[in-house]
Amino acid sequence: MSDHDHHDDEHLREHDRPLSGPALRAKALESLLVEKGLVDPKALDELIDTYETKVGPRNGARIVARAWADPEYKKRLLADATAAIAEFGFIGRQGEDMVALENTPKIRNVVVCTLCSCYPWPVLGLPPVWYKSAPYRARAVIEPRGVLKELGSEVPEGVEVRVWDSTAELRYLVLPERPAGTEGWSEDELAAIVTRDAMIGVAQVNVPERSGL
Amino acid sequence: MNGVHDMGGMHGMGPVEIERNEPVFHSKWEARVLALNIACGFHRKWNIDVSRHSLERIPPSEYLAATYYEKWLRRLETLLVENGLVTTRELESGRAESKASSLAPLRVPEVASFLRNRRHARLDDNVPPRFRPGERVLTRNDHPTGHTRLPRYARGRRGVIDRDHGVFIFADTHAMTRDKKPQHCYSVRFSARELWGPGASARDSVYVDLWDDHLDPA
Numbered sequence: 001m002s003d004h005d006h007h008d009d010e011h012l013r014e015h016d017r018p019l020s021g022p023a024l025r026a027k028a029l030e031s032l033l034v035e036k037g038l039v040d041p042k043a044l045d046e047l048i049d050t051y052e053t054k055v056g057p058r059n060g061a062r063i064v065a066r067a068w069a070d071p072e073y074k075k076r077l078l079a080d081a082t083a084a085i086a087e088f089g090f091i092g093r094q095g096e097d098m099v100a101l102e103n104t105p106k107i108r109n110v111v112v113c114t115l116c117s118c119y120p121w122p123v124l125g126l127p128p129v130w131y132k133s134a135p136y137r138a139r140a141v142i143e144p145r146g147v148l149k150e151l152g153s154e155v156p157e158g159v160e161v162r163v164w165d166s167t168a169e170l171r172y173l174v175l176p177e178r179p180a181g182t183e184g185w186s187e188d189e190l191a192a193i194v195t196r197d198a199m200i201g202v203a204q205v206n207v208p209e210r211s212g213l
Numbered sequence: 214m215n216g217v218h219d220m221g222g223m224h225g226m227g228p229v230e231i232e233r234n235e236p237v238f239h240s241k242w243e244a245r246v247l248a249l250n251i252a253c254g255f256h257r258k259w260n261i262d263v264s265r266h267s268l269e270r271i272p273p274s275e276y277l278a279a280t281y282y283e284k285w286l287r288r289l290e291t292l293l294v295e296n297g298l299v300t301t302r303e304l305e306s307g308r309a310e311s312k313a314s315s316l317a318p319l320r321v322p323e324v325a326s327f328l329r330n331r332r333h334a335r336l337d338d339n340v341p342p343r344f345r346p347g348e349r350v351l352t353r354n355d356h357p358t359g360h361t362r363l364p365r366y367a368r369g370r371r372g373v374i375d376r377d378h379g380v381f382i383f384a385d386t387h388a389m390t391r392d393k394k395p396q397h398c399y400s401v402r403f404s405a406r407e408l409w410g411p412g413a414s415a416r417d418s419v420y421v422d423l424w425d426d427h428l429d430p431a
């Protein structure tokens with residue numbers, strides 16, 4: 001039993017308004033769940049902070065850089081990506097079982113989830129809007145070359161395209177080709193040029209123009 | 214189910230538009246909705262397959278019109294009511310009629326370990342594989358009204374087992390009856406032409422993760 005009439009007037013006024021938008025509905029739901037003791041708002045803050053500041057594509061970039069710099073690590077990554085990625089401590093939700101896909105001069109790998117939005121959170125963070133969007137989910141499997149061309153990463157006719165639809169609990173990380181001109185770079189320097197989109201497979205890694213060297 | 218969520222191969226969706234320097238969340242409520250979904254999952258009243266199926270049950274016109282986190286919000290409301298954590302009346306009024314007495318919420322010190330814990334889609338059950346890498350398979354031409362991870366574009370198609378991932382929870386039954394039905398999950402390679410006809414590149418292929426129950430010998 002509960003009596004809401006004499007506490008939290010502001011809270012009540014909010015709920016007396018029609019819930020017009022998702023922001024309001026989300027706020028109403030959070031208030032209800034907190035009141036019921038089902039969620040702790042401080043834990044929500046912590047979850048948000050984790051994905052805003054701690055877990056993101058910089059994790060995946062470190063994996064790629066290590067694989068480029070260390071042939072033994074690359075072998076381990078391609079043989080058992082889950083274990084090789086766990087060496088960095090990148091484990092858990094939406095990355096429980098990982099597979100690494102190696103791009104070569106003859107093969108381009110592209111990852112999609114046509115049915116929902118499966119994505120390797122521990123190494124890439126939360127998926128970007130375009131990855132979750134209808135255009136990408138619809139088109140990546142039927143016209144990957146068209147999508148890649150549109151995104152500025154045209155695949156030559158002689159190169160094979162492999163599209164990986166994440167329909168189960170396996171999560172895929174593309175190991176892009178190491179660009180020429182990066183010989184002798186440190187892992188940190190290499191990681192800095194690896195992009196999220198390259199690890200999804202819709203871009204290649206390029207050496208940025210460097211000035212003042 | 215043959216829902217609009219099963220988008221592979223659909224036409225008319227428009228260009229893929231990558232936002233430069235995209236923020237993790239576009240507004241605060243999106244972040245709250247993500248966190249609420251995870252924090253409510255902590256109570257283990259549903260599994261990820263039940264959860265995915267709840268998204269698929271959003272009516273097609275609404276599914277297409279809603280943003281990602283709008284769908285997540287709606288999904289969470291559905292899951293909370295269907296699994297007895299919240300009543301419809303509470304959802305409508307926004308006011309709790311009773312406390313959830315036996316459930317402790319996810320707390321800050323538990324967040325990191327909760328996110329890092331494996332959720333065991335992979336199982337240790339000793340189930341023999343029905344297929345070996347290199348074997349030719351034919352996917353079933355089934356149209357279940359419930360959850361399935363066999364996309365429409367890959368039904369009734371010939372492919373080759375590329376690799377055996379091991380034994381996993383079978384998502385199709387896990388979503389509907391919570392039966393794990395342990396079985397092997399494989400990466401199955403389909404030539405682009407097998408899926409999309411002679412207009413597709415002869416070099417290209419699509420790999421789909423499928424379970425024993427989706428496959429027959431070809």
